[in-house]
Amino acid sequence: MNSPFSLPLARRLIMLAGLLVCLGDGFSAAQDPLPSAREIIARHVAALGGEAAYRVVRTVHARGRLEIPAQKVSGDLELFSARPNKLLYRVTVGGIGVIETGFNGVAAWSVNPIVGPELLTGTQLSEAADDAWFDGTLHLSDHVREMTTVGRETFDGRPAYKVHVVFRSGNEQNEYFDIETGLQSGAEAPRTTPSGVVPTVNVFRNYRRFGLVLQATTLVQRALGFEQVVTITSCDYEPIPDSTFDPPPQVKALQSR
Numbered sequence: 001m002n003s004p005f006s007l008p009l010a011r012r013l014i015m016l017a018g019l020l021v022c023l024g025d026g027f028s029a030a031q032d033p034l035p036s037a038r039e040i041i042a043r044h045v046a047a048l049g050g051e052a053a054y055r056v057v058r059t060v061h062a063r064g065r066l067e068i069p070a071q072k073v074s075g076d077l078e079l080f081s082a083r084p085n086k087l088l089y090r091v092t093v094g095g096i097g098v099i100e101t102g103f104n105g106v107a108a109w110s111v112n113p114i115v116g117p118e119l120l121t122g123t124q125l126s127e128a129a130d131d132a133w134f135d136g137t138l139h140l141s142d143h144v145r146e147m148t149t150v151g152r153e154t155f156d157g158r159p160a161y162k163v164h165v166v167f168r169s170g171n172e173q174n175e176y177f178d179i180e181t182g183l184q185s186g187a188e189a190p191r192t193t194p195s196g197v198v199p200t201v202n203v204f205r206n207y208r209r210f211g212l213v214l215q216a217t218t219l220v221q222r223a224l225g226f227e228q229v230v231t232i233t234s235c236d237y238e239p240i241p242d243s244t245f246d247p248p249p250q251v252k253a254l255q256s257r
Contacts, residue, residue, distance in 0.1 A: 037147035037163045041139045043182040051138060053212035058083055059240040062215075064232040066091050070225075075099075077230065086245040087132035103132040104245040107255065115194075117250040123192040126169040137184075143168060150174070156185050156203050183207055183214070191223070198223050210235040 035043075045051050060081040067074040075093035080086075088102040097113035108120035108128035120128055130136070133143050150162040155176040163175045173189030186203040200223040204216035219230040247255065 034149045034151065035161065037149045037165075038139075040149060040161050040163055040177050040182075041147070044177055044184055045138060047182040047214065048137070049209075049213040054138065055135075057211070057213060057237050059237055060235065061238065061240060062232050062235040064217075064230060064234070066093075067229045067231075068226060069229070070227065080240050080244050081132070081134060082240050082242075082245070083134040085129060085132045085134060086242075087128075088245055100248065101128070102245060102247065103128045104247065105132075107247060107251075109247050109251040109254075111248055111250060117248070117254055118194075119251065119254050123171075127171055127192060130167050130169055130171050139165070152179070156205070158185065160185050184216075208232075211237055 045054065048054060060079065062077075062079040064077050065074060066077045073093060073096075075091045075096075077089070077091045079090075080088040085105050086103065088100070090098060090100045092098050098111070099113070100109075100111040102109055108125050110118045110120060112118075130143075136143060139147060145166045145168050147166070148164045150164050153160055153162050153176070155162075159179040160176040161179060163177065164172065165175055166172050171189070173187050175184060176186045176188075177183065178185045184204055186201065188199070188201045190197045191200045192198075200221065203220040203222075205218040205220070206216065207214045208217045209215075215232065215235055217232040219232070221228045221230075
């Protein structure tokens with residue numbers, strides 16, 4: 001499972017498997033000048049609750065459900081994230097078992113009952129590291145090389161600013177920010193999978209406040225004609241033991257080879 005998001009929580013669910021952006025041209029050339037990418041990001045962070053409130057958060061533990069309607073697959077999910085760059089995403093699917101992806105600051109892995117454990121390398125590893133960067137939503141210079149406002153487009157049926165982001169890793173993605181609310185409404189990027197590079201689209205909806213910070217609670221991912229829907233039902237910021245991010249035994253066995 002592999003994919004791209006942004007936001008305190010949504011960015012981390014980016015580690016789901018790669019999963020169309022609705023582009024519009026109904027904007028007049030006589031509109032106001034485009035805001036800079038930095039201005040768009042600042043407005044987004046303020047809408048979430050502000051940088052100061054965001055920096056208070058040290059860890060995230062979210063619970064919810066994953067559904068893949070076309071395949072009639074669903075399962076309970078948990079996501080764990082901790083500063084500066086640790087991430088674990090786990091889904092328990094009835095009749096299949098536990099599917100897990102993780103990054104502990106150094107190594108990235110995937111465990112799937114159907115295909116077995118895998119250590120991620122190359123571009124998959126760098127994508128996992130980008131996804132796990134806890135302060136990714138702030139778009140700071142230690143993580144982002146450059147950002148450019150591309151234009152105004154329609155994303156998920158609403159006017160949005162499109163921002164092109166290049167990370168220090170060299171990975172790139174386009175991010176969309178609702179013009180009315182300032183909140184990020186989605187992202188699109190190529191993602192590396194065992195089947196090759198796959199264009200993916202992620203949609204963020206239904207923001208809800210958990211503590212001092214807003215989180216998107218409906219996360220839709222589209223790729224290869226399939227759609228995954230994640231619904232977040234709870235989110236807390238209680239401390240998470242470092243051992244949570246230890247690779248499982250079957251991955252450690254791969255590391256020792």
